[in-house]
Amino acid sequence: MKLDKHWFTEICEEGGSAFSLKIRGKLHEERTPYQTIAIYETEDFGNLMVIDGFIMLSSRDNFLYHEMMAHPALFTHDRPRRVLIIGGGDCGTLREVLRHAEVEQVWQVEIDERVTRLAETYFPELCEANDDPRAHFHFGDGIQWVRDAAAEHYDVIIVDSTDPIGPAEGLFTEPFYRDCHRALAPGGVLVQQSESPLYHLDIIRGMRRAMAGAGFDDQLTLTFPQCVYPSGWWTATMAGKGRSLTRFREDDAARRPFPTRYYNEATHRAALAQPPFLSEALARE
Amino acid sequence: MKLDKHWFTEICEEGGSAFSLKIRGKLHEERTPYQTIAIYETEDFGNLMVIDGFIMLSSRDNFLYHEMMAHPALFTHDRPRRVLIIGGGDCGTLREVLRHAEVEQVWQVEIDERVTRLAETYFPELCEANDDPRAHFHFGDGIQWVRDAAAEHYDVIIVDSTDPIGPAEGLFTEPFYRDCHRALAPGGVLVQQSESPLYHLDIIRGMRRAMAGAGFDDQLTLTFPQCVYPSGWWTATMAGKGRSLTRFREDDAARRPFPTRYYNEATHRAALAQPPFLSEALARE
Numbered sequence: 001m002k003l004d005k006h007w008f009t010e011i012c013e014e015g016g017s018a019f020s021l022k023i024r025g026k027l028h029e030e031r032t033p034y035q036t037i038a039i040y041e042t043e044d045f046g047n048l049m050v051i052d053g054f055i056m057l058s059s060r061d062n063f064l065y066h067e068m069m070a071h072p073a074l075f076t077h078d079r080p081r082r083v084l085i086i087g088g089g090d091c092g093t094l095r096e097v098l099r100h101a102e103v104e105q106v107w108q109v110e111i112d113e114r115v116t117r118l119a120e121t122y123f124p125e126l127c128e129a130n131d132d133p134r135a136h137f138h139f140g141d142g143i144q145w146v147r148d149a150a151a152e153h154y155d156v157i158i159v160d161s162t163d164p165i166g167p168a169e170g171l172f173t174e175p176f177y178r179d180c181h182r183a184l185a186p187g188g189v190l191v192q193q194s195e196s197p198l199y200h201l202d203i204i205r206g207m208r209r210a211m212a213g214a215g216f217d218d219q220l221t222l223t224f225p226q227c228v229y230p231s232g233w234w235t236a237t238m239a240g241k242g243r244s245l246t247r248f249r250e251d252d253a254a255r256r257p258f259p260t261r262y263y264n265e266a267t268h269r270a271a272l273a274q275p276p277f278l279s280e281a282l283a284r285e
Numbered sequence: 286m287k288l289d290k291h292w293f294t295e296i297c298e299e300g301g302s303a304f305s306l307k308i309r310g311k312l313h314e315e316r317t318p319y320q321t322i323a324i325y326e327t328e329d330f331g332n333l334m335v336i337d338g339f340i341m342l343s344s345r346d347n348f349l350y351h352e353m354m355a356h357p358a359l360f361t362h363d364r365p366r367r368v369l370i371i372g373g374g375d376c377g378t379l380r381e382v383l384r385h386a387e388v389e390q391v392w393q394v395e396i397d398e399r400v401t402r403l404a405e406t407y408f409p410e411l412c413e414a415n416d417d418p419r420a421h422f423h424f425g426d427g428i429q430w431v432r433d434a435a436a437e438h439y440d441v442i443i444v445d446s447t448d449p450i451g452p453a454e455g456l457f458t459e460p461f462y463r464d465c466h467r468a469l470a471p472g473g474v475l476v477q478q479s480e481s482p483l484y485h486l487d488i489i490r491g492m493r494r495a496m497a498g499a500g501f502d503d504q505l506t507l508t509f510p511q512c513v514y515p516s517g518w519w520t521a522t523m524a525g526k527g528r529s530l531t532r533f534r535e536d537d538a539a540r541r542p543f544p545t546r547y548y549n550e551a552t553h554r555a556a557l558a559q560p561p562f563l564s565e566a567l568a569r570e
Binding site for chain 1: 287288292294296300301302303304305306307327328329330345346348483508510511512516517518544545546547548549551552554555556557558559560561562
């Protein structure tokens with residue numbers, strides 16, 4: 001079966017696979033100082049944001065990623081009051097973080113303001129909490145921001161970035177994690193998207209090694225489905241400062257007073273389950 | 286990005302998506318009395334079997350599907366001795382079933398003998414248990430086989446079929462489930478692949494309704510990743526005869542004396558976790 005011009009295709013070279021969505025048309029495209037952002041209207045996935053040819057999110061299935069980037073880390077922390085999001089320009093993770101009533105302040109540091117402006121236009125549902133007085137937007141370099149941060153200032157740091165090539169590369173390194181470790185208060189949690197468990201075990205292993213080298217006491221890789229990303233299966237890796245990560249506030253998660261579509265206390269535990277192939281690969285250092 | 290002739294693509298019309306694998310070449314193609322079977326050599330997924338244009342399995346990631354079609358049902362049953370597999374011609378599910386020492390007999394009823402013969406050639410690792418004296422092969426109509434089965438003969442029935450179009454259509458109906466219910470001993474478990482939780486909620490709902498209508502006392506839909514199937518996320522639905530399905534032999538699963546790559550007691554529990562969107566959709570009848 002061949003795909004004609006009515007399809008957008010992303011090839012994953014390292015996986016030897018490709019994923020395509022049927023599109024109605026291109027709504028927008030622009031070259032920013034950092035990257036090329038395109039917005040498509042799809043047939044069945046709502047709107048689609050693509051950066052430098054890589055799918056970032058669709059209206060239909062972003063709930064999986066955004067809920068799993070926010071809620072496991074926040075329900076793992078005992079009392080998350082100050083949260084930092086690096087990247088996250090589409091504001092979907094921010095919306096989920098702001099659902100937690102005990103969160104007092106969220107800083108979001110996205111390098112490319114155009115991602116946020118386009119999300120406001122094409123993914124307004126993800127930006128519906130942007131006026132929350134607890135949310136602070138800074139458009140600039142996340143690496144520099146964490147380097148300049150006061151020590152022990154944040155409870156949770158969420159790295160919601162693109163792949164470890166291009167502008168996001170420095171976010172996958174030990175010096176960056178060392179700054180994150182310093183900026184986290186004791187008991188703090190770092191979480192970062194960490195690619196596919198089928199395709200990118202080397203990236204996951206390298207990230208965990210770098211987190212441990214930076215001083216974190218525990219690392220835990222969560223898995224969850226994410227249809228539009230390569231292999232349809234994705235991970236986020238948490239690191240704990242002076243804490244373990246396998247226990248979380250299960251009762252609070254079960255009694256959460258806000259709606260979710262994928263996250264609950266059971267899918268949180270499910271994300272912690274380590275299939276044998278994954279635990280064996282992660283033990284191999 | 287456009288895909289050239291070095292790619293095999295499966296379009297999922299109802300999902301508005303497509304999945305492609307990079308191929309080195311076509312190893313085999315034939316038209317059987319039932320369907321067209323093609324075998325490709327891929328770049329990164331090993332060999333690939335395609336039936337009527339739909340991806341059935343790849344060497345690389347079939348472990349996810351086959352382990353999750355076999356082990357959850359077998360570890361849910363108290364003591365599975367007699368197992369029936371409908372379909373399953375590639376023998377990957379059969380291999381997993383035969384890993385259970387307490388299984389005394391397995392009957393596999395596949396309509397198209399050529400699927401099994403081609404699996405022996407192109408997926409020999411899945412057929413390595415085919416000489417086990419406990420395995421009995423019958424090539425014929427699974428619907429008729431279950432209709433003719435002695436009452437209360439099987440402990441577990443696994444329906445490992447293609448999609449509910451074409452030859453497999455009758456396997457998704459209440460009359461078939463009624464025959465399965467009759468053929469299962471008390472405490473028996475039926476499990477069937479039930480498509481994507483993102484794309485096929487209507488099929489899952491219809492299957493569960495038909496199972497309940499056929500007399501089963503409990504239905505439970507498991508989720509697990511399956512990269513090469515539409516949306517990369519898949520389900521199997523279990524039905525219990527005079528039993529609930531949420532409890533399983535966790536200690537036996539943890540102490541299983543055979544290797545697995547995805548399945549363990551934690552991923553079994555993970556598969557049972559019902560995300561809110563899924564439990565809400567399944568409650569809506």
